[in-house]
Amino acid sequence: MSSKALLWSRIALCFISVAFLLLYTSQYSSYRMQYSKILQKYSESVVHSDGLAAQLRVMVERNERIERLMAEMRAKQSIVMKGNVEKYRELESAKMACSESLEKCNEEVETLRSSVNENQNEKTNEVISELRAELQRAQKKIASLEKDKSELTENVRRIEKGLEELRIEKEKCLNKEENKTAHDTKAEAEANNKLTLISSTKNYIANGKVRFDRIRAANEVLAFERHALPFVAPDLLPNKVLFKKLEQKNSQKDTHREDDGNGIEIIEPPDVNEHDYKEMH
Incomplete structure (x- = not known):
């Protein structure tokens, strides 16, 4: 090989090396810029994930607390309902006994009336008056039992209404917690975006307009x-x-960290x- 051909081959090799070096430098700078952007997005995602994890823990604790309260309320309401049911059964049995006694009294009154038609005497009249008084007492007792029954029914309705209100309140609390979590997440994202745009200047900035x-x-x-x-x-x-x-x-x-240069003048x-x-x- 002649010296001229060797010189041209070396010159071509130099040009190829320079082109490869320029291409490598441009690719390295672009990769470096993309890597820095990815690192910045990763840091923002880590901060955002920490906030979401804290909010999730708070929501789980609140949900557990609400469930405990609901369980306690259900236990108390079940105890109250059992007591009311027992009282209702006792009143029903007393009402049945009074009804039976009333029927017996009515039968006795009828028999005494028939006997009065046959034989009018003072003793029979006294017995009839006593039976009438007993009948009135039985009627009053039945009326009081009916009143107690209506009160117990009203208490049962009130308890059912209270349980329904508790369920609605629980749903409202859960919806409110979800809205608050969404609002806090949005506010935290906006704050993170603002922190990336802050630069050190001579004066401070209140917002983007003033x-x-x-x-x-x-x-x-x-x-x-x-x-x-x-x-x-x-x-x-x-x-x-x-x-x-x-x-x-x-x-x-x-x-x-953006207020470090202000010294003690805040x-x-x-x-x-x-x-x-x-x-x-």
């Missing part, structure tokens, strides 16, 4: 402009820094008094 600027000292009046700030995309963090911040966030969930939310602020147009 911006409050600190003009002078903390004890002086404030001014705010009704202009939305431009969105600044956050820089992608390296893997080690991202995992470190996620560990700190999981260990201290109540602290806000800006309080605005009051409702309008004279403490001035509007900048």
